[in-house]
Amino acid sequence: MPIPEDVPKRVRKFVFDHFLEHAAPPIVEQVMTAFSLSREQATDVLHSLEAARHVALVKGTARILMAFPFSAGATPFRVTVRGRRYFANCAWDAIAFHAMLRNDIRVESFCHHCAAPINLEMREGSAVHVDPEDVLVYLALPAARWWDDIITTCSNTMVFFASPEHREASALCASPGSGVSLTPDQVHTLSVPLYGKKMDLDYARPSKQSLLDHFATMGLTGDFWKL
Numbered sequence: 001m002p003i004p005e006d007v008p009k010r011v012r013k014f015v016f017d018h019f020l021e022h023a024a025p026p027i028v029e030q031v032m033t034a035f036s037l038s039r040e041q042a043t044d045v046l047h048s049l050e051a052a053r054h055v056a057l058v059k060g061t062a063r064i065l066m067a068f069p070f071s072a073g074a075t076p077f078r079v080t081v082r083g084r085r086y087f088a089n090c091a092w093d094a095i096a097f098h099a100m101l102r103n104d105i106r107v108e109s110f111c112h113h114c115a116a117p118i119n120l121e122m123r124e125g126s127a128v129h130v131d132p133e134d135v136l137v138y139l140a141l142p143a144a145r146w147w148d149d150i151i152t153t154c155s156n157t158m159v160f161f162a163s164p165e166h167r168e169a170s171a172l173c174a175s176p177g178s179g180v181s182l183t184p185d186q187v188h189t190l191s192v193p194l195y196g197k198k199m200d201l202d203y204a205r206p207s208k209q210s211l212l213d214h215f216a217t218m219g220l221t222g223d224f225w226k227l
């Protein structure tokens with residue numbers, strides 16, 4: 001039997017609901033059972049969600065590693081919301097929980113240079129507690145390269161630094177001017193069109209042009225932000 005047309009979007013929602021409730025992804029067998037699919041069909045649906053940039057799978061498997069912003073593996077980006085704790089994929093994804101859920105969130109992370117603790121609280125669209133106060137989010141790769149290998153991009157190149165000095169001391173910032181630094185508030189604003197409707201059944205990623213327009217309204221222009 002062919003896969004009904006609405007199954008991929010329902011599986012996407014199932015994955016995100018499962019992550020929200022359990023802080024872990026569902027497995028293929030759960031997708032097979034919940035949607036009456038064969039293993040091959042369930043695997044095909046997960047691969048289609050990966051191609052549509054909703055999830056990233058562990059290479060060579062049908063295991064869900066990332067459903068942005070959720071991470072199945074332990075990371076340096078801990079998020080607490082409504083009394084539940086999650087791992088986010090990167091500094092951006094950690095802050096994006098606020099746009100996705102519209103609840104107060106607490107982020108516990110580390111300076112990528114010196115491992116000093118970093119703590120943030122986001123409420124009603126802005127950072128209400130930032131410790132240390134000079135915390136910045138550093139994006140090392142230009143936007144056009146984020147999806148070359150999203151697992152590497154998320155895991156290694158979107159991080160917190162305690163201060164500009166620690167950013168400059170880090171090997172990640174080897175060529176000055178190649179990356180950008182953003183405040184937590186800017187990262188929240190950046191997140192809204194990408195994450196604001198993630199928990200809706202009909203969520204669709206914004207088009208390239210609408211993302212570029214959003215970048216431009218934030219003053220984020222130039223080569224780094226080209227897609």
Ligand SMILES: [Zn+2]
Nearest residue numbers: 111114162166
């Ligand atoms: Zn540091």
